[in-house]
Amino acid sequence: MNTVVAQLQRQFQDYLVSLYQQGFLDNQFTELRKLQDEGTPDFVAEVVSLFFDDCSKLINSMSRSLERPENVDFKQVDSGVHQLKGSSSSVGARRVKNVCISFKECCDVQNREGCLRCLQQVDYEYKMLKTKLQDLFNLEQQIVQAGGAIPQVNIN
Amino acid sequence: MAVGEVMRMDIPAGGDLSVTSPELHVLAVDDSIVDRKVIERLLRISACKVTTVESGAMALQYLGLDGDKGASGLKDLKVNLIVTDYSMPGLTGYDLLKKIKESSVFREIPVVIMSSENILPRIEQCLREGAEDFLLKPVKLADVKRIKELIMRNEAEDCKTLSHSNKRKLAEDIDDTASSSSSSSSSSSLEDSSVKDFRSSKRMKSELSSPL
Numbered sequence: 001m002n003t004v005v006a007q008l009q010r011q012f013q014d015y016l017v018s019l020y021q022q023g024f025l026d027n028q029f030t031e032l033r034k035l036q037d038e039g040t041p042d043f044v045a046e047v048v049s050l051f052f053d054d055c056s057k058l059i060n061s062m063s064r065s066l067e068r069p070e071n072v073d074f075k076q077v078d079s080g081v082h083q084l085k086g087s088s089s090s091v092g093a094r095r096v097k098n099v100c101i102s103f104k105e106c107c108d109v110q111n112r113e114g115c116l117r118c119l120q121q122v123d124y125e126y127k128m129l130k131t132k133l134q135d136l137f138n139l140e141q142q143i144v145q146a147g148g149a150i151p152q153v154n155i156n
Numbered sequence: 157m158a159v160g161e162v163m164r165m166d167i168p169a170g171g172d173l174s175v176t177s178p179e180l181h182v183l184a185v186d187d188s189i190v191d192r193k194v195i196e197r198l199l200r201i202s203a204c205k206v207t208t209v210e211s212g213a214m215a216l217q218y219l220g221l222d223g224d225k226g227a228s229g230l231k232d233l234k235v236n237l238i239v240t241d242y243s244m245p246g247l248t249g250y251d252l253l254k255k256i257k258e259s260s261v262f263r264e265i266p267v268v269i270m271s272s273e274n275i276l277p278r279i280e281q282c283l284r285e286g287a288e289d290f291l292l293k294p295v296k297l298a299d300v301k302r303i304k305e306l307i308m309r310n311e312a313e314d315c316k317t318l319s320h321s322n323k324r325k326l327a328e329d330i331d332d333t334a335s336s337s338s339s340s341s342s343s344s345s346l347e348d349s350s351v352k353d354f355r356s357s358k359r360m361k362s363e364l365s366s367p368l
Contacts, residue, residue, distance in 0.1 A: 028294045035197045035297065043197060051190050082243070086272050087190040090294045 005148035012139040013151050019136070020155050024129055029092030030155055041144070045137050048130075051091045055126040058084050059119060066115055077115060078107045084122065095125045180307060181205040181233045185215045185240035185252065186270070191293070195239065195270075198300040205233060212247025212255075215240065221259055235265055237307050239291075242271035242278065250282060257286040264314075266307055270295060 019025045029044075036043040062080040065073040085100035099122045106114030140150055182204045184195045192208045199206045209215050216222040219235065238256065242249040249269050257263045266288035271278065279290045289306065291299050 028296075031294070031296050032194070035194075035201055040197070047190060047193050047197075050193055054188075054190055083188060086293065087188055089272060090188070090191050090194055092294075 005143065005146045008139060008143045008146060009148055009151050012136070012143060013153050015136055015139060016153050017155065019132055023094050024132055026092045026094040026097075027155070028090065032091060033153075041150075045133075048091055048093075048133055051087050051093065052126060052130050054087050055084065055096070055122070059123050059126075062115075062119055066112060066119065069112060072110070072112050072115075074107055074110050074115075078104065081107055088126075093126070093129055096122060096129065099125055179203055179205050180236040180304065181207070182237045182239055183215060183218060183235045184208045185210075185212060185238065185244070185249070187211060187241065187244045191241065191270075191295075195295060195300075198295060198297055199239075201297065202300050202304050204237075204304065207233075207235075212240070212244060212249070212252035215252055216247075216255060219256075219262060221255065221262060236311065237303075238265055238267045239303075240267065240269060241293075242269050242282075243273075250278075250285065253282060253285050253287055266310065268303055 020029075032044050032047060058080045062077050065076045065080070081100050081103045085097055085104065088094075088096040088100060099118055103115065103118035103122060106118055143150055182199050184192065184199065184206060186192045186195060186208070187210055189210075192210065196206045196208050207218065209218055213222065215238070238252075240249040240252055247255075249271075253267050253269065256265060256267055263286070267286070268289045268291060269282045269287050270291045270293055272293040274292055282290055289303060291303070
């Protein structure tokens with residue numbers, strides 16, 4: 001039993017570290033993990049779930065605004081990017097946030113093609129992160145079910 | 157609570173302030189659902205009661221400042237601190253700050269502004285309007301702890317002055333001492349740029365408020 005828990009904990013730790021190393025997550029994710037405890041074991045999962053819902057909603061509305069080349073509402077797109085950048089920053093979704101920076105630049109110069117590319121990329125990145133974090137939370141669940149504690153992981 | 161009644165912390169009858177401090181009730185205003193969830197948790201973990209609203213208009217409604225006489229009844233706890241995002245549709249955090257400082261009933265409530273953008277003129281504008289502090293997003297636990305300590309310290313000092321007859325003059329004196337002592341205390345925790353901004357912005361604040 002002990003070695004199963006230890007193995008799972010090791011797996012969890014390695015996976016989490018790899019997410020930071022590959023640039024999916026930044027320090028703000030660490031800050032969020034600090035806010036989770038035995039009393040609120042689902043806090044991080046709940047926050048990121050809200051974030052992914054937000055992504056989906058904002059991407060849809062920006063997509064509509066960018067749809068017709070002769071009538072792009074760049075103000076609306078800019079507002080969407082701003083919101084997406086803010087929430088990705090708040091959860092530590094580093095890659096999503098970085099795409100938003102490029103996205104804003106395309107918006108500023110009213111580059112519709114650029115915006116569409118960024119939109120596609122932001123969609124890809126948030127879905128990728130969603131999958132990765134789902135795997136992470138599954139590992140967490142397995143550890144808890146095996147009677148273990150979630151390791152505190154220190155990221156340099 | 158009656159309309160127009162000033163919201164203050166309860167003062168123990170004997171004037172003894174060594175009792176454990178009551179929990180702060182914080183009103184957090186942010187249009188982002190993600191940020192609302194995070195700030196709520198940050199505040200709860202810091203032993204504060206929290207009410208979150210999604211707009212400046214709702215904040216005013218909650219406080220009973222929106223012109224509707226006879227408050228909704230939602231408000232059962234006095235608010236000790238308002239933390240608001242700057243960029244919001246409709247009323248910005250700055251607009252909300254102004255409305256609160258214009259109110260004779262609510263102007264004493266400290267207001268902290270949060271923003272994802274580190275724009276100095278914006279920070280100056282908010283401090284000039286009476287904001288207690290300015291936090292750069294994403295907000296961290298250390299930021300919230302620092303704000304809470306600042307607010308608790310100010311509230312404790314305000315409580316002391318209530319036992320004196322010449323309340324307003326003494327509050328001003330204590331405020332000046334507090335701003336200079338808080339600048340020196342924050343110099344020991346020079347970890348991130350938001351702390352540095354706070355120190356320089358506090359200095360700016362006392363310079364801005366000094367009589368011409």
